[in-house]
Amino acid sequence: MTTPVPQTVRVSAPGKINVSLKVGPLRADGYHSVATVYLAVSLFEEVAATAAARPGITVRVEAGGPLRIPASGIPLGPDNLVARAAAALAGYAGIPDPAVDLLITKHVPVAGGMGGGSADAAAALLACNELWGTGLSAAELASLGAKLGADVPFALAGGAAVGLGVGDQLTPVAAAAPLHWVLVASASGLSTPAVYGRLDALRTTSGAVAAEPETADAAVLAALAAGNPAALAGVIHNDLQPAALSVSPALESTLQRGRELGALAGIVSGSGPTLAFLAADGAAAAGLETALRAEGHNALAVYGPAPGAEPAAPAAPADHT
Ligand SMILES: C[C@@](CO)(OP(=O)(O)O)[C@H](O)COP(=O)(O)OP(=O)(O)OC[C@H]1O[C@@H](n2ccc(N)nc2=O)[C@H](O)[C@@H]1O
């Protein structure tokens, strides 16, 4: 008996926040070395890869989800990270004429500082690896992913991890208990290179000399390992935050408001503009989500760590009762 070849493979992959992000000086290659602590959160992208009748890689996007993400700003051609992921895998595995339709179900804010495009790339790598039976190992997928974006290896891995290098050199770290957060999405995104560039400019203006970040913040790792949100609240830190606030000053008042409404701490997620507020527990996060929504913010309670890229749960059967 032969094993049936799957026609569609669906994979989910998480968005992330950086609970700690130290950024070094601008390097000659245009990147910055970082020492970050990533946390995958329970807001997932999904990519469905379907075998196509004719050669070519096509991309469609279904937007929406609890944060009502619009599809605008997402390229649908070969620049989309899922198309680049499929092409990279086909090139590596020696598939000359890949034929696949890729459907992204978008839940993570676009250009939001939560690595949504990286999650899509990670999901596409895993889905095409399964669809084409190419059998790449997790390490091979991570290495292909790192060429697509610094955050892609973490979207494959999920959980909580220290990221060194440009964020792609990962070491998983322990998290004793789920941490509860409330995300606040913005109506428009911020460009990651522009926010890194603003950080360089702010440092030049102030005369601050950035150190090469060599290790992740030990106090952050201890608070994660202990599952202690109150301790974590005192030490979460993002070197890109002043730059994101400088590009988008309106974020400051929302950060302030989240704290007034009971968040233990608030931070810009990655290069922003999504904000992440840390809550004491799940009930506090639900209350904060309600309070922020009542004031017109696009807020969502999530938890982390969450799993990395994995086969998506099958759709719930239709209820015929
Ligand atoms: C800031 C962070 C924090 O995790 O995430 P986001 O806020 O984008 O989600 C990452 O460093 C972003 O990772 P990612 O979005 O995958 O970056 P890439 O596509 O590889 O790079 C886009 C551009 O950002 C800048 N970049 C990125 C990573 C890095 N360590 N240093 C940089 O200077 C470079 O200008 C680069 O050309």
Ligand SMILES: Nc1ncnc2c1ncn2[C@@H]1O[C@H](COP(=O)(O)OP(=O)(O)O)[C@@H](O)[C@H]1O
């Ligand atoms: N699948 C994708 N989803 C979102 N953005 C994508 C995708 N493919 C390419 N992009 C481009 O990458 C940019 C940043 O993507 P995204 O990962 O959403 O943001 P961030 O780096 O802030 O986490 C977008 O503005 C868009 O131009």
